[in-house]
Amino acid sequence: MGMLDRYKKKGGFFQLLQLLETSPSAKREQFLTLIAGESPVWEEALRQRILTITRVYSWxxxxxxxxxxxxxxxxxxxxxxxxxxxxxxxxxxxxxxxxxxxxxxxxxxxxxxxxxxxxxxxxxxxxxxxxxxxxxxxxxxxDPELHIPENIEEVLSSTVHAVPLYETDAMKKDSKPNIVGDNDGAVAAPANSQETEFLKRKVNQLASEVNALKHENSVLKDKLAQIKKIA
Missing domain, CATH: 1.10.220.30 (Flagellar motor switch protein FliG, alpha-alpha superhelical domain)
Structure with missing residues (x-):
């Protein structure tokens, strides 16, 4: 399961947008890079709608x-x-x-x-x-560019977008032609290597998602504490 899968339900786009908006700029860019790896369309839509104080001041x-x-x-x-x-x-x-x-x-x-x-x-x-x-x-x-359509998750999911980077790499490796005369053992080794690399990428992706969830929880706790302090 990709990082974006849990946000593709109704309201998920706004939830992910809030996570990005409450993250430090460096962490936000890391998240956006991960998102772009899965779907450049989602990354572009999110980046376009991030609310900043500079944007508010321009109204x-x-x-x-x-x-x-x-x-x-x-x-x-x-x-x-x-x-x-x-x-x-x-x-x-x-x-x-x-x-x-x-x-x-x-x-x-x-x-x-x-x-x-x-x-x-x-x-x-x-x-x-x-x-x-x-x-x-x-x-x-x-500010129409920041407006979030009610069915944005459905629209983005139905939009043709790039294949995730880890799948592209795997397909490139799989595209090696099967030369006549190669024995089965020689072909099997690269295939196993490809599968291992693919699984490694999936593990890293899942680890990134776990870290994102941990960060989201931490940000919400800090935000609540800050609001209580100001109030």
């Missing part, structure tokens, strides 16, 4: 005000802390003057560490995902 002010007015002021202040002044001014221009002043005052009074800022950015992205689920933010209107 129109009429949508940003829906977000900024709902997140905790301290969370927003920490997330924006250290950003270029002109960017902060542009982003907060969607808020009423009183709300804007509250955020800027908090930014002046606070000095969050890089870890605290990162935690608040993650919290904001998590809340934005919640607003999307609740229909407060409609991606089909706000």
């Amino acid at each position: 129109d002010g009429q949508y940003l005000v829906e977000i900024f007015s709902r997140v905790q002021p301290m969370t927003l202040a920490y997330a924006l802390h250290g950003n270029p002044p002109e960017q902060i001014e542009q982003l907060l221009s969607c808020l009423p003057p009183i709300s804007k002043r509250k955020i800027t005052d908090l930014m002046t009074e606070s000095n969050p560490s890089a870890a605290e800022k990162g935690t608040c950015i993650s919290k904001m992205l998590s809340e934005v995902r919640g607003f999307i689920s609740q229909g407060i933010i409609r991606l089909d209107k706000v």
Whole structure:
């Protein structure tokens, strides 16, 4: 069973997307590389829809005000802390003057560490995902490229995509012609070698899936602890 198999059910794409979004960038790229090995189509679709704070900041002010007015002021202040002044001014221009002043005052009074800022950015992205689920933010209107069709798993599964890398390698080895005059023993040895290599790849693939599940569990625990700490 491939890593993607457990995510091909309804809702699995979003579950995998959340795993990627809550993973550190290096780990995220490792996951995407594994996914690309099984299905470049899935990898491309996931990469295209990963929600980042930069992407959120690029949205129109009429949508940003829906977000900024709902997140905790301290969370927003920490997330924006250290950003270029002109960017902060542009982003907060969607808020009423009183709300804007509250955020800027908090930014002046606070000095969050890089870890605290990162935690608040993650919290904001998590809340934005919640607003999307609740229909407060409609991606089909706000940012169509991030919109996830309801039947995306079915669409991706029915799309013709590349053969997984480990299968391609195995097929290349199997394509060696059976030369007339070769004895059966000589042919059998490469076949056994091919099977061994294929099984090794499957074991490595399953090990990667187990590690991904462990990481997912760890990320969710850390995220819960961070949210409790901020709250």
